[in-house]
Amino acid sequence: MEREALQAAVCELDSTVSPLDANADRAAVIVEASALPAIVRRLRDQPQFAFAQLLDHVAVDWIDRGQFELIYQLYSFKHKHFLSVSVFVPREDPRVPTLCRVHPVAEWQEREVYDLFGVLYDDHPDLRRLFLEDDWVGFPLRKDYQDDFMLDRPR
Amino acid sequence: MTVEVSSLKELVEQASGDDRSPDTQEYFVNMGPQHPSTHGVLRLVLKLDGERVLRCIPVLGYIHRSIEKISEHMNYMNCVHLTDRMDYLSSIMNNWAVSKAVEEAAGIEVNSRIQTIRTIFAELERIQSHQLWWGVLGMDLGAFTPFLYGIRDREVLNDVMEETVGARLTMNYVLPGGLMADIHPNFVHRVKEFIKYFRPKLDEYDDLLTNNVIIQERLRNVGILSPQTAVQYGATGPVLRGSGVAFDLRKDHPYGVYDQADFEVPVGTIGDSWDRYWVRVEEMRQSMNIVEQLLDNIPPGDFLVKKLNSKIKIPEGRYYSQLETARGILGVFIVSDKKDEPYRMHYRSPNFNNLWCLEPMIKGDYIASLIGAMSSLDLVIPDIDR
Amino acid sequence: MGIVTDKLPGALEKVPGGNVLVTRFDEIINWARASSLWPLTFGTSCCAIEMLMATGGPRHDLARFGAEVARPSPRQADLLILAGTIVKRMAPRLRTLYEQMAEPRYVIATGACTISGGPFIYHSYTTVRGADEIIPVDVYVPGCPPRPEQLFHGLLTLQKMIKEGETIREPGVRRKPVISALPEGITLEDIQGEMKELLVKENVVDVQHAVDKLKWPSGLNESSSGDSGANERGAGDGA
Numbered sequence: 001m002e003r004e005a006l007q008a009a010v011c012e013l014d015s016t017v018s019p020l021d022a023n024a025d026r027a028a029v030i031v032e033a034s035a036l037p038a039i040v041r042r043l044r045d046q047p048q049f050a051f052a053q054l055l056d057h058v059a060v061d062w063i064d065r066g067q068f069e070l071i072y073q074l075y076s077f078k079h080k081h082f083l084s085v086s087v088f089v090p091r092e093d094p095r096v097p098t099l100c101r102v103h104p105v106a107e108w109q110e111r112e113v114y115d116l117f118g119v120l121y122d123d124h125p126d127l128r129r130l131f132l133e134d135d136w137v138g139f140p141l142r143k144d145y146q147d148d149f150m151l152d153r154p155r
Numbered sequence: 156m157t158v159e160v161s162s163l164k165e166l167v168e169q170a171s172g173d174d175r176s177p178d179t180q181e182y183f184v185n186m187g188p189q190h191p192s193t194h195g196v197l198r199l200v201l202k203l204d205g206e207r208v209l210r211c212i213p214v215l216g217y218i219h220r221s222i223e224k225i226s227e228h229m230n231y232m233n234c235v236h237l238t239d240r241m242d243y244l245s246s247i248m249n250n251w252a253v254s255k256a257v258e259e260a261a262g263i264e265v266n267s268r269i270q271t272i273r274t275i276f277a278e279l280e281r282i283q284s285h286q287l288w289w290g291v292l293g294m295d296l297g298a299f300t301p302f303l304y305g306i307r308d309r310e311v312l313n314d315v316m317e318e319t320v321g322a323r324l325t326m327n328y329v330l331p332g333g334l335m336a337d338i339h340p341n342f343v344h345r346v347k348e349f350i351k352y353f354r355p356k357l358d359e360y361d362d363l364l365t366n367n368v369i370i371q372e373r374l375r376n377v378g379i380l381s382p383q384t385a386v387q388y389g390a391t392g393p394v395l396r397g398s399g400v401a402f403d404l405r406k407d408h409p410y411g412v413y414d415q416a417d418f419e420v421p422v423g424t425i426g427d428s429w430d431r432y433w434v435r436v437e438e439m440r441q442s443m444n445i446v447e448q449l450l451d452n453i454p455p456g457d458f459l460v461k462k463l464n465s466k467i468k469i470p471e472g473r474y475y476s477q478l479e480t481a482r483g484i485l486g487v488f489i490v491s492d493k494k495d496e497p498y499r500m501h502y503r504s505p506n507f508n509n510l511w512c513l514e515p516m517i518k519g520d521y522i523a524s525l526i527g528a529m530s531s532l533d534l535v536i537p538d539i540d541r
Numbered sequence: 542m543g544i545v546t547d548k549l550p551g552a553l554e555k556v557p558g559g560n561v562l563v564t565r566f567d568e569i570i571n572w573a574r575a576s577s578l579w580p581l582t583f584g585t586s587c588c589a590i591e592m593l594m595a596t597g598g599p600r601h602d603l604a605r606f607g608a609e610v611a612r613p614s615p616r617q618a619d620l621l622i623l624a625g626t627i628v629k630r631m632a633p634r635l636r637t638l639y640e641q642m643a644e645p646r647y648v649i650a651t652g653a654c655t656i657s658g659g660p661f662i663y664h665s666y667t668t669v670r671g672a673d674e675i676i677p678v679d680v681y682v683p684g685c686p687p688r689p690e691q692l693f694h695g696l697l698t699l700q701k702m703i704k705e706g707e708t709i710r711e712p713g714v715r716r717k718p719v720i721s722a723l724p725e726g727i728t729l730e731d732i733q734g735e736m737k738e739l740l741v742k743e744n745v746v747d748v749q750h751a752v753d754k755l756k757w758p759s760g761l762n763e764s765s766s767g768d769s770g771a772n773e774r775g776a777g778d779g780a
């Protein structure tokens with residue numbers, strides 16, 4: 001399916017899905033946080049989409065807007081197309097339902113995002129820090145992260 | 156809906172105690188972070204019943220160097236150099252992935268000479284990476300000779316590439332807009348000589364390891380990864396292909412000049428360690444085929460289409476590019492806010508996703524199988540942790 | 542006995558009843574330590590490929606320097622070749638490994654990362670800026686990654702230091718770091734030539750010089766019977 005057609009088809013799935021046009025090369029949609037697992041499950045199971053693999057999970061800290069953007073990259077082996085699904089959550093209370101039940105690899109990808117951004121995943125079976133020690137304070141990839149250890153590059 | 160944040164200690168305490176059989180005692184063993192067969196500083200917390208592995212919990216972070224944070228304070232030209240240090244055995248492919256993303260974002264068309272040279276180097280490096288993996292796999296399974304063979308041939312190829320690139324490991328050869336330098340006049344000739352040298356050596360590899368009974372016993376029907384599990388657990392590259400899913404970005408979404416080359420994608424059948432082994436050995440042959448086809452008609456042209464300065468700015472938006480490294484799909488995700496530094500830079504590393512296949516692969520099997528299975532995943536730990 | 546006497550920092554003395562090796566005890570211990578270093582396989586990242594794998598391989602071959610018996614267990618090793626970045630989480634483990642090694646222990650820090658944090662020094666929230674913040678380091682080998690030849694240069698530097706008895710033994714003290722840097726403009730041939738020269742020099746002991754340096758007990762070297770070759774000197778049968 002072509003990029004535009006795919007984007008339109010995904011948007012027709014549900015009223016909680018809307019298109020996102022900032023992406024350069026692939027179809028992208030915005031999904032409401034509460035509807036995420038259901039939508040991704042349907043994207044996986046419906047044969048015209050068949051997004052079998054969760055390739056990647058990224059978070060972006062939009063500090064000016066007070067939001068985190070959570071991006072899920074999906075890939076379909078059958079139709080050979082990519083889709084990026086975005087979820088916006090407020091920075092103060094970043095919560096989103098987990099995708100572990102749909103794509104098991106999400107368990108660790110979400111742990112990475114929790115570790116570095118502090119996004120909380122509802123119902124996650126094993127939400128722990130992944131890279132940093134359990135007693136680390138703060139979430140280092142947030143734009144406002146500070147600690148005494150980091151050095152700024154001399155200009 | 157609950158959110159619970161636990162720690163490793165709690166997890167271990169929870170996990171001990173359940174499914175205990177009456178006459179054995181279960182215990183936890185730490186494997187790593189300083190262990191010769193974890194290829195670096197991976198730590199596995201193993202729950203054992205006798206010699207059987209009941210759980211295998213990877214603990215990461217022993218080489219988490221915060222590359223993504225550093226990248227946010229670097230311009231795009233410098234970001235490229237950090238990627239060498241992630242998956243250092245696929246350094247040129249890593250450079251290429253970032254360069255590709257930046258080029259697509261900034262709208263730079265590179266000429267076919269650059270594309271061809273990049274493709275040749277990527278394939279040579281794939282061979283190099285697999286040579287090292289082959290040697291180390293032998294060493295993990297208790298044979299030292301394969302290591303010597305692998306390193307010996309790797310050095311031969313290393314010399315050929317070093318003549319052009321000027322470095323042995325962290326090559327920094329590909330940069331946005333082209334290449335660091337043109338190929339050395341001797342390059343084509345020496346690569347041909349290398350292929351002539353290495354083809355019989357690959358048969359020697361087969362004699363030494365592939366057809367060896369001990370190796371077969373330790374790899375066959377061990378660490379079976381079904382295609383469904385492989386897809387669900389995010390595996391790509393030789394691990395996914397070993398399970399029988401013929402997915403290769405070079406074929407399915409060609410980049411560079413892979414569409415001009417005629418090559419096959421080896422796939423396994425049942426997804427055991429042996430299939431993954433075989434896929435990689437076969438990939439070396441295919442890579443040599445690709446290089447041979449491209450070598451004779453490298454088109455003329457410049458090796459740098461546009462000299463980009465360090466202040467290069469790319470338009471606002473998100474950019475995603477991916478390519479197939481020696482271990483799977485490397486994805487580069489850039490969010491730009493019109494400055495000369497990325498707003499957010501993320502790497503989808505193949506090893507990070509491949510690692511999670513380890514537990515479903517070896518659950519209930521012996522520790523000795525774990526070593527073979529882990530070796531067949533070909534993990535590079537700095538790429539997992541970034 | 543030719544080979545042995547050539548290498549030993551002393552001289553073989555013929556006395557009634559057999560051959561006696563006369564040397565200073567310290568010197569022979571230092572010589573033994575320097576000539577058979579057992580490295581610990583400690584590689585965290587990229588440098589490990591060059592420092593442990595390439596040097597262990599047939600082309601470069603660490604065995605030429607008597608240091609090829611790489612041990613995975615710190616209790617059997619006496620040389621820690623630090624290859625790769627050290628991050629905060631690894632730092633306590635590195636310290637433990639170092640403490641577990643038996644004395645005397647030596648440390649070579651290879652690569653920019655273990656010297657200063659290297660490419661990851663700024664804006665990193667985890668990278669330790671130099672291994673010497675955690676353990677004492679004897680020799681620094683710069684590069685990213687250093688070439689195997691550079692590691693050999695560092696190893697020879699360390700061997701020289703051991704033989705002269707001046708390594709850094711106090712833990713946690715950054716004292717007299719020795720940087721085994723190669724001068725600019727040097728070519729591969731130069732390095733290999735220099736290595737060869739060094740090796741030859743290491744292996745040939747000017748026995749006459751060594752003997753002269755030693756204070757001989759009186760009586761043993763007074764009369765010599767005829768042949769005065771360096772190795773045969775002082776055939777003291779008293780006749």
Ligand code: SF4
Binds near residue numbers: 325589625626687
């Ligand atoms: S010095 Fe360079 S090659 Fe060595 S570990 Fe650091 S980044 Fe890697």
